[in-house]
Amino acid sequence: MVDSFRYLSPTSTAIVKMLIARAPAEPIPWAPLPRPLAEATIALVSTAALSMATDAAFDTEGERANPWWGDPSYRIIPRTATERDIVASHLHIESAYLHDDLDVALPLRRLEELVRGGLVGGAAPSHYSFQGYLLDPSEFLAASVPAMVEQMKREAVDAAVFIPV
């Protein structure tokens, strides 16, 4: 049995239990995989606040100034990115591991291997990252999610793999 609270402090456990209790009971959305996995195009989405070093980083100064707030924007990470190309700006995790090896959180190389092995049809040209600490996700949902969906549709993405950190 996977213990959701295995690595959380008592404080964080209490906050997560509160979030579970106040999650609205809504119908769960469902889009069937539109084609067999072996023919499907996949995009990865990481919550690790990853940005290309050539792009603006996530706004950690804003979160330091107002700890209730988290940057609700998103970044595109190209399929060929490696740990040498990215900056991680998440203030709630140790980012040293993914700076050593990006595949611990955004497994682009592992995805390419599974494409070559035939499990998956293809990796999308663009993958995505946002900053997962969002006590109020309304701006993220209103602006960032539709923009990511639009880019995915342009690139004929069939399925997205969300990878929280």
Added chain:
Amino acid sequence: MEAAGISTIALSMVPALTAAAGAPRVAAIEFPFGRPLGQPGDSDMQRAVLRATLETLRDATAPGTVVELPFKWPEPPDQVHWHPKEPSPIGRLLASDPSLFKQLLKGEIPAAASRRAP
């Protein structure tokens, strides 16, 4: 995203929250924060975790599917370090003012959460 016809799956270390938030498909894993696929350099583990996640995406037939992945974290619990060297801003704020923590536990999220400047 599903409404736009894109299937989704989440590889989650807190599956209780991910499922409660309404994720259609969840692959649950008991790994420390920051390294959901495995240790740096452990390509075999990373590939196995991603493969199992994608197989869950392929095989799930009903909304709300949660599949528990069988992987075990390779370090003893007392050797797992995942916290940042500098505590998070909200962690420090809550530690400095227990009344804010109590307020948050009641589900009262301050209006300051919605704007960069409070």
